[in-house]
Amino acid sequence: MRCFYHQDKEAIGTCKSCGKGLCPECAVDLTKGLACRGHCEDHVRAVIELVDRNITLQPTAARLIQAGGSARLAACRTFPQQFCPAFEQEGEV
Ligand SMILES: [Zn+2]
Numbered sequence: 592m593r594c595f596y597h598q599d600k601e602a603i604g605t606c607k608s609c610g611k612g613l614c615p616e617c618a619v620d621l622t623k624g625l626a627c628r629g630h631c632e633d634h635v636r637a638v639i640e641l642v643d644r645n646i647t648l649q650p651t652a653a654r655l656i657q658a659g660g661s662a663r664l665a666a667c668r669t670f671p672q673q674f675c676p677a678f679e680q681e682g683e684v
């Protein structure tokens with residue numbers, strides 16, 4: 592794959608936002624993904640931030656479940672996919 596901006600250069604990866612091929616000169620490494628230098632940096636930063644936020648939601652819900660009672664029920668309703676199976680397994684309603 593070639594760099595989208597430099598057709599004569601080999602791409603080292605793709606932009607996390609627009610998916611274009613990027614050479615070392617055009618890629619900005621934002622640790623968890625590459626972005627087009629001067630084009631997609633802000634957007635990729637926002638995407639990474641959003642993903643990080645979603646990941647940190649899980650420990651919060653786990654704490655709610657440990658708390659028991661209505662907090663537990665609320666966590667189950669808020670995160671049904673992750674927590675309802677565990678909730679039901681314990682046979683508590
Ligand atoms: Zn891009």
Ligand SMILES: [Zn+2]
Binds near residue numbers: 595600613614615616
């Ligand atoms: Zn390039």
